[in-house]
Structure formats: structure tokens, C-alpha cells
Amino acid sequence: MDTLTFGTHRLVHLDLKGAPPKLSYLEKFFPFIKDIGATGLLIEWEDTFPYTKELIQIGGLSNSAQVNNAPYSIEEARHILELIADNGLMIIPLVQTFGHMEFVLKHEQWRHLREEEEYPSSMCPTNSDTMPLIRSLLKQIVAFHPNIQYLHIGADEVWHLGTCPACIKRIQSSKHGKASLYLEHITEVAQYVKENYPHLKIIIWDDMLRNIDESILQEYYLGNLIEPMVWHYNNVETFHLGGALWEKYSNVFTNIWGATAFKGATSSCQILPINKYHVSNHEAWLSELSMHIGKLLNFKGIALTGWSRYDHYATLCELLPCSIPTLCLCMKTWITGGYSQDIHSSVSKMLGYTDTQLNLETPTRPAPIPPQLSFPGWQILVGFDWYINIKTKYRSVIDSDQMNTWFNQWQVLSNYTNPMQINSILPVLTSLHLEISSLENYMKMNLERHFYTHTIEELIGTLITPIKQHLRQLKCECETQLALGCRVRGQKRLNL
Numbered sequence: 001m002d003t004l005t006f007g008t009h010r011l012v013h014l015d016l017k018g019a020p021p022k023l024s025y026l027e028k029f030f031p032f033i034k035d036i037g038a039t040g041l042l043i044e045w046e047d048t049f050p051y052t053k054e055l056i057q058i059g060g061l062s063n064s065a066q067v068n069n070a071p072y073s074i075e076e077a078r079h080i081l082e083l084i085a086d087n088g089l090m091i092i093p094l095v096q097t098f099g100h101m102e103f104v105l106k107h108e109q110w111r112h113l114r115e116e117e118e119y120p121s122s123m124c125p126t127n128s129d130t131m132p133l134i135r136s137l138l139k140q141i142v143a144f145h146p147n148i149q150y151l152h153i154g155a156d157e158v159w160h161l162g163t164c165p166a167c168i169k170r171i172q173s174s175k176h177g178k179a180s181l182y183l184e185h186i187t188e189v190a191q192y193v194k195e196n197y198p199h200l201k202i203i204i205w206d207d208m209l210r211n212i213d214e215s216i217l218q219e220y221y222l223g224n225l226i227e228p229m230v231w232h233y234n235n236v237e238t239f240h241l242g243g244a245l246w247e248k249y250s251n252v253f254t255n256i257w258g259a260t261a262f263k264g265a266t267s268s269c270q271i272l273p274i275n276k277y278h279v280s281n282h283e284a285w286l287s288e289l290s291m292h293i294g295k296l297l298n299f300k301g302i303a304l305t306g307w308s309r310y311d312h313y314a315t316l317c318e319l320l321p322c323s324i325p326t327l328c329l330c331m332k333t334w335i336t337g338g339y340s341q342d343i344h345s346s347v348s349k350m351l352g353y354t355d356t357q358l359n360l361e362t363p364t365r366p367a368p369i370p371p372q373l374s375f376p377g378w379q380i381l382v383g384f385d386w387y388i389n390i391k392t393k394y395r396s397v398i399d400s401d402q403m404n405t406w407f408n409q410w411q412v413l414s415n416y417t418n419p420m421q422i423n424s425i426l427p428v429l430t431s432l433h434l435e436i437s438s439l440e441n442y443m444k445m446n447l448e449r450h451f452y453t454h455t456i457e458e459l460i461g462t463l464i465t466p467i468k469q470h471l472r473q474l475k476c477e478c479e480t481q482l483a484l485g486c487r488v489r490g491q492k493r494l495n496l
């Protein structure tokens with residue numbers, strides 16, 4: 001199998017900062033991904049990790065997590081690691097150490113470590129309290145994962161770099177400006193790991209290195225300290241890494257990783273993944289590596305990333321159960337060395353798509369919903385399919401000529417409506433209201449099986465409640481207008 005693919009590792013990224021699944025789901029998920037060809041997991045715990053002692057506020061043991069019935073307890077987290085190991089899958093934990101630090105910097109206790117006082121994204125690498133905090137984070141993560149060989153220290157998308165007065169001063173006296181500031185921090189973190197855990201190899205996201213000259217990367221001996229994970233989530237049409245980048249990295253690094261995406265990379269509020277786009281991303285990677293693999297000493301493999309949110313404060317995007325078909329298509333495409341109709345047929349069959357088709361592209365809505373499928377959490381995918389159908393119907397009613405012509409805001413406020421039109425609008429609104437209420441019950445019941453209360457509340461509150469409330473309000477307005485009967489223009493409400 002490995003002769004056809006690049007590298008030996010096929011990690012599935014578990015982004016727990018959004019919709020962390022219950023253990024009962026993960027119990028089914030780990031053997032499932034093992035079966036389709038995964039070799040390990042890249043686990044991004046973020047604020048779900050049960051941090052203790054000085055870090056207790058951050059994670060699953062904090063008061064706010066407990067109040068919101070959010071994961072994970074020490075026992076649960078340990079159980080997750082056991083489940084992964086029992087399935088013969090490798091574990092690589094990922095902990096952010098520079099940017100994407102909202103889960104830490106949002107707390108008052110660490111506010112003074114922000115690079116930009118107003119924004120909780122990036123840490124100030126110059127503040128003398130920064131490294132002690134990072135050491136604490138790393139210490140707790142490493143201690144909890146005793147058998148690991150790799151540690152991913154994130155370090156991507158440091159939005160604010162060298163903007164605080166102390167960092168500006170440091171940049172002015174450093175040889176390579178912001179590049180020095182970034183590399184000095186990464187080096188310090190990596191050296192701490194090397195000194196205390198010499199058996200660990202360190203991975204970082206590569207994006208901050210892309211625009212730094214090769215000679216500067218060499219000056220910091222980066223190749224001796226870290227292994228970059230080159231991430232790129234675009235499809236074939238928009239994919240752009242290119243020969244110069246591979247040339248540079250191959251001169252600096254012995255070991256290089258890649259990162260594709262099977263979800264959470266097309267839109268920050270995407271509900272169901274666009275299969276074709278993600279398959280295309282994997283095809284693009286295969287073609288990119290075919291062209292440039294000769295330059296690389298050792299391509300270790302890929303992480304198939306599955307983002308749950310674009311960042312800590314972003315809304316949820318595609319849930320894990322909704323993305324299983326995409327993950328299967330992408331994994332098979334990667335392992336086979338390209339996508340084909342055979343992959344579509346075998347994945348469709350394996351997942352139970354018999355009466356309805358596994359769509360590669362976004363279908364025209366409303367679209368048929370599969371009555372039954374056969375993979376962990378398929379009921380949730382069906383629920384979101386149903387939701388998108390309802391939302392499409394809702395939008396077409398709200399934006400309809402009839403609503404805009406005979407039931408617009410001015411007409412309702414002026415009590416200037418025609419009962420004949422309302423009598424045809426009201427049953428449509430009533431039926432939609434009933435349908436979204438049924439969906440709400442279905443979703444609550446099925447989400448409850450695999451997700452915690454805080455995720456269910458967020459999903460229902462974001463997607464379903466606003467539509468349901470709007471429909472209820474419109475229904476009430478229809479009933480009020482019918483009670484008033486048609487009136488002369490300019491006449492105010494009866495009670496006023």
C-alpha cells in the first residue's frame with residue numbers, strides 16, 4: 001500500500017476546539033479510521049485538555065467547562081488515549097505555543113502576555129512570563145502522553161508579531177527583524193523540548209517560514225530542531241506551493257510533513273463538506289509531490305486536517321460525523337494515488353449510499369435525504385442535510401415576491417394588508433415552522449448521543465432557533481393582520 005503513496009504516515013487531525021465528541025463516538029471512530037487506512041491521530045486538545053494546577057482555568061477541568069458540561073475529565077482524556085493505542089494508531093499531540101492562543105489569552109490571568117493588548121490571538125515572545133507559561137503547557141501535555149515520539153507545537157498564523165513596544169525595540173536591534181523575533185521564539189521552545197524530552201521530535205506548521213530566506217533558516221539551525229508540516233488546503237485549480245518552496249525546505253530540513261484538509265477549509269461557516277473540493281485538494285497534493293518529491297530527503301506523510309472552527313471564537317463548521325464520507329473519499333484518493341469512479345463506488349457502498357447518491361458537488365436544494373446509512377453518526381449528517389433543505393425553503397419563502405409584495409415590513413407595521421394574500425402565506429409559514437420544530441427534536445435527540453450539551457446548545461442556538469423564532473413571529477403577524485381585517489391606508493393599530 002505504501003509504495004503507491006507518499007510517506008508512511010496518514011494522520012487524521014482531531015480538532016477538539018469545536019464540537020468535541022463524546023467517548024462513545026470516539027470508540028467507534030478510531031477503529032473506523034484505522035480500517036480506512038489511517039495510521040495515527042494528530043490531536044489538538046486546545047481547551048478540552050484537562051489542564052491542572054496553575055493551568056486549571058484553561059481546560060476541561062475549569063469551572064466554566066464544568067458548568068457548560070464540556071469535556072474532558074482526566075479519566076476521559078486518558079480513556080481516549082487508550083482507545084487510540086488499542087487500535088494501533090499513533091498519537092501526536094498538538095499544542096499551540098505562539099499564535100492561536102485565544103484559549104489561554106482570553107483569561108484575565110494571562111492577558112498581560114498578549115502581543116496586542118486588545119486581541120487574544122498572539123503571545124508576546126519578549127515578555128518574561130511567556131516562556132514559563134509555555135513550559136507549563138508543554139510539561140502537562142507531554143506528561144499526559146507518555147509514549148509519544150512527536151510533539152506538534154503549532155506556531156502558525158501569528159497575526160500579531162513585533163507590534164508591542166518591547167518587541168518593536170527588539171526588532172530594531174535584531175539582524176533579521178520580525179523573522180528573527182519569530183525564529184528566536186520557536187528556537188527557544190524547541191530547545192526546551194529537546195533538553196527535557198530528548199526522545200521527542202518537534203513538528204511545526206510551516207506558513208510562518210514560507211517567506212523567510214533559506215540563509216536565515218540555516219543561521220538558526222532550524223533543520224536540527226524541527227520538522228515542518230507544510231499545509232495547503234486548496235483544490236487543484238487554486239493550489240500553489242511550487243518548486244522554490246520545496247527546494248528551500250529540502251536544503252534546510254531532512255524530514256518534512258504535509259497537511260491536506262478533509263473539512264473546515266472551504267468556508268468558515270460551512271455545514272456539510274464539499275466532497276469534490278477536498279478530493280481535489282488531495283489530488284493536488286499528489287501531483288505536487290510527484291513533481292517535487294525527488295528534492296526531498298524524507299517526506300514523512302500527511303495529516304488530513306479536519307478543522308472544527310476557523311479559530312477559538314469562530315462558529316462551528318462541518319461536524320466530524322458529517323465529514324466521514326469526505327474523509328473516506330480523501331483517504332482512498334491519497335492511498336490509491338488518485339481519484340477514480342471506483343473510489344466513489346466503493347466508498348458509497350461501504351457507507352450505505354444505496355438509494356441516494358453520495359454527492360461530490362453541492363446538490364440543488366431541496367435534495368433527497370438518505371433514509372439510512374452505515375457509519376458512525378450518520379443520523380447527524382442526515383439531520384444537517386434536512387436542515388439545509390429547510391433553510392433553502394425558508395429563504396425562498398422569505399425572499400419570495402409574495403412576501404415582498406403583500407407582506408413586507410412597512411405593510412405589517414401600517415396594518416395595510418390583504419387577507420386574501422395572508423390566507424395563502426400563513427399555511428406555508430405554519431408548515432415550515434412545524435418542520436423546523438420536528439428537525440429541532442430530531443437533532444437534539446441524535447446530537448445528544450455523540451456530543452456534549454454546550455455543543456448542542458451552540459448548534460441549535462446558531463442554526464435553528466433564529467429561523468424558528470422568525471417563523472413564529474411572522475405567523476403571529478399573519479394572525480394579527482387577519483384579525484384586523486383589511487384596512488384603510490394610514491389607520492393605526494386598534495389598540496393604539
Ligand SMILES: [Zn+2]
Pocket residue numbers: 115123124125126127162163164165166167168
Ligand atoms: Zn511583544
